[in-house]
Amino acid sequence: MTQSEIRSALAELGREPSRSLGQNFLHDQNLCRAIVRQIAPGPGECVVEIGPGLGALTEPLAETGAEVLALEKDRVLAERLQRVFTGRIEVVPGDALEFDLRPLWPRQPVKILGNLPYYVSSQLIFHFCSELSPARRALFLVQREMAERLCAAPGSAEYGLPTVLLGRRWRMTRGRLLPAGVFHPAPKVESALIDFELRGPGELPVCDASVFERAARAGFSQRRKQLRKLLAGEFPALDWTAVRAAAGISDTARAEELALEQWIALANALAPVGAAQDVHGEMFDVVDADDRVIDRRSRGEVHANNLWHRAIHLLLTNRAGEIFLQKRSLAKDQNPGAWGSSAAGHVDAGEDYEAAARREIREELGLDAGLVSLREAVRLPPTAGNGWEFVRVFRAEAEGPFRCPPSEVEIGAFFPLPVVREWLRRRPQDFTPAFQECWQAVLG
Ligand code: SAM
Secondary structure (H helix, E strand, C coil): CCHHHHHHHHHHHCCCCCCCCCCCEECCHHHHHHHHHHCCCCCCCEEEEECCCCCCCHHHHHHCCCEEEEEECCHHHHHHHHHHCCCCCEEEECCHHHCCCHHHHHHCCEEEEEECCHHHHHHHHHHHCCCCCCCCEEEEEEEHHHHHHHCCCCCCCCCCHHHHHHHCCEEEEEEEEECHHHEECCCCCCEEEEEEEECCCCCCCCCCHHHHHHHHHHHHHCCCCEHHHHHHHHCCCCCHHHHHHHHCCCCCCEHHHCCHHHHHHHHHHHCCCCCCCCCCCCEEEEECCCCCEEEEEEHHHHHHCCCCEEEEEEEEECCCCCEEEEEECCCCCCCCCCEECCEEEECECCCCHHHHHHHHHHHHHCCCHHHCCCEEEEEECCCCCCCCEEEEEEEEECCCCCCCCCCCEEEEEEECHHHHHHHHHHCHHHECHHHHHHHHHHCC
């Protein structure tokens, strides 16, 4: 849109740009096209645009053939977008901070784009780059100062909590600088693009995300103070000498001196995630066609020889009727990175199905299994698809939060059932085959 098109669109609506909504509209079409090209959207992809305004970025975005979801808080502008882009994009009126990210999982691949309203840009970035977001790429236009803070190196004055918290999952690169003159009205400060790319598996060591965040928040709460004192407040049982030696940091270190890898080492020294479960030593009962125990063999032998054995799956829902799903760690030997049941596992030798379900509730969800009331929902026969397991599926209700072991589970979250149904329909490859069978039998 040109400056005069922006002026006349606003005049038609009887509006001035709203300062409180951070409305600074882009008026250079070539620049808008270049920004859209930078995240390379295409058919089959879904791009969520935050704050589309008068549609300066939305127009070139819609031309790429990607599915566009435009989230606009200004009701008048949202209605105008609905009229101008009828049938070409989906407009979602309302506050993007309240946008539920979970229905985006069936719509992957997802990218996020936004010339962000500056008053709320940091909150928007944290929301759309949270673990509940399926996006693997995002491009934001923000104040230059903010872009520089996010990409700052340790030891600099700009390096801070957002750099560290977002940096654990995202690689952030500052892009081109934009002078105030490319916006209408011109803001008082320069702007910059910042490109987010989700880190690949194994790029950084795994750690307990909640311990990492607690440590970083405590550490940056008073930049001038030494970490030793700040962490002692947050982790009362802290053995600082042992922790700092394990993490390889100095006795007098301050938060701003620690590189991302050192924050991760610190989190791991505070709460080691342990190795992924040692599956090799496990022993299972081997059963006959009537599910009677006939032998006891190692996990390796059971799987190599297609021997019938036993497993449990738990489908756990909350009061809102949403189901808790786990995304398996990339370190798992089977179905790494796939989404599966709320908890699942083999029945150990000498164990019965219900005891195995209670053990998995303890180990995979961190719940006191005695407080959870279990119902058996269905029994599934062994098939090649489920790895020759007799499966009993249990159901239970609980609200969370759960403590899933970081070595086993990358993310865990409640999802509305219609979202899971749609997700399974569009992207069955995202789920373990065993979960698909359980879902079909119980909730499908
Ligand atoms: N994308 C347009 C452009 O580049 O010309 C407009 C960008 S302008 C900087 C920010 C836009 O975000 C405005 O349209 C404003 O109304 C909208 N906005 C402000 N707060 C919002 C929020 N919380 N959720 C969604 N949109 C918001």
